[in-house]
Amino acid sequence: MSEQDFQKATFAGGCFWCMVKPFDTQPGIISVVSGYTGGHTVNPTYEEVCSETTGHTEAVQITFDPEIISYKDLVEVYWRQTDPTDAGGQFADRGSSYRPVIFYHSEEQRQIAEASKLALQNSGRFKEPIVTMIEPAEPFYPAETYHQDFYKKNPAHYSRYSRGSGRVNFVESVWQGK
Template sequence: MTMKKTTLLGLGALLLVIGLSSIVFTSPGEKAMTDTQHAEIATLASGCFWCTESDLEKVPGVLKVVSGYAGGEEKNPTYEQVSSGMTGHREAVQVYFDPTQVSYREIIDHYWKYFDPTDDSGSFGDRGFHYTSTIFYHSDEQREAAEASKKALDESERLGGLVVTPVLPFTTFYAAEDYHQNYSRTCPIRYKTYRKFSGRDSYVKETWGDEAKIKSKGATPQPCPLPGTYVRPEDGTIKDSLTPLQYKVTQENGTERPFDNEFWDNKRDGIYVDVVTGEPLFSSKDKFESGTGWPSFTRPIQKESIIENKDSTLGMVRTEVRSKAGDSHLGHLFDDGPQPTGQRYCINSASLRFIAKEDLKDEGYGEFMKLFE
């Protein structure tokens, strides 16, 4: 699920649970995991394991969720091997849960709500066998509960098609690499960007609405700090702090009118930062008159502050530009700019805040004075 521009590369454990005759292989990362010797386990595949893990760990009674590879014969597979589609493994998760708080049947009933179980060739933007869904049962009781849940979903006709997710006996599960574990928390911006553009969230909202919402258990672990001090605020805070136009542009991928925006003709020295987070994005030193009516730049201050995605709206293929820390829609990138880069970052004024050179130190951006020396 690593994203490069707009290509969605699909991406998309372990302790032996007492009382289960499961073959489970552990990774070094397992040593740091919490004690689950009295838990029961469910092994489930539904496409991207980042997303499956994030959705199911919110279920009350779930102790932890581990991302990994299930059902294949390749021993200790790597992500690259599984992604080739040649190992027989699927991206999957193992869900450790307290049976006194939540039943296996309830886990399965939740499981159906976060992917499309009528899709037999992949999951949303991720295609291929290794992204197909499966319930791997560990006992006859689990098999019966899973099949009953599947039958009930079919009979409800909720999905507009038959559930194709197979219910298979558990064989093997290997924990994925450490960097895949807890990905929604350790790399929140990349995860949210991937998930949004995969189509998963829009499907869940349209199919299940509020029924798919689960109140998180306790305090959410804090993600690893992003570079710098630029962190995206809560959604409610963002909406309260922005003008309607700023919100439409940055949060809803809107576009402002050309020649009728704040910075298209601004010629002062300074830097332009993300209006949502304050992350430095562009310098007046790289700004040029493009004749388009929007602020245009030959390059960002730091390439790492920008995310590029494929945009196929409006009947054409373009490269969308978003801020990294804030995941704000900024504008688009074109290859018709002046040298030395030949690029034109066409950016909405509403996504930016301008900080004049003389105000950089007072605003906390003193390190960028060197751009104007």
């Protein structure tokens, strides 16, 4: 398969540090880039995005081989990293820059994401409504180098943060054994 056959998937689920590893460890993943999308500022900085003035959301953009892992499978990995009932941010990270969003790159991705969201809502796993937005992909701006592959570069800090934010306990309690 050539590089032109790879596809992109973009997901926002709170702090991008915590969104890389779950995808990066899947077969068929070519790359996972932390960055910003969905806003109006060109090439925003981390400080600008955190100021909640850019309209951007922290996200990860994944390049994947659809012959090895499907977009549907990536959406399922996504759900298991987030609290899809919390539109105000994720875990300890609050504000619109941490909101949960699936950014679709094609009509097929939109349909897969919508069907998956409906199935999750109908599953009864969550008592509250599923509020994760599904929006068209917009320009994606990679984050600063120190944010890339944070879980590999700073494993102790990553572990403390992912647990301290409440994400690990939530994921374990909601998805354990799933």
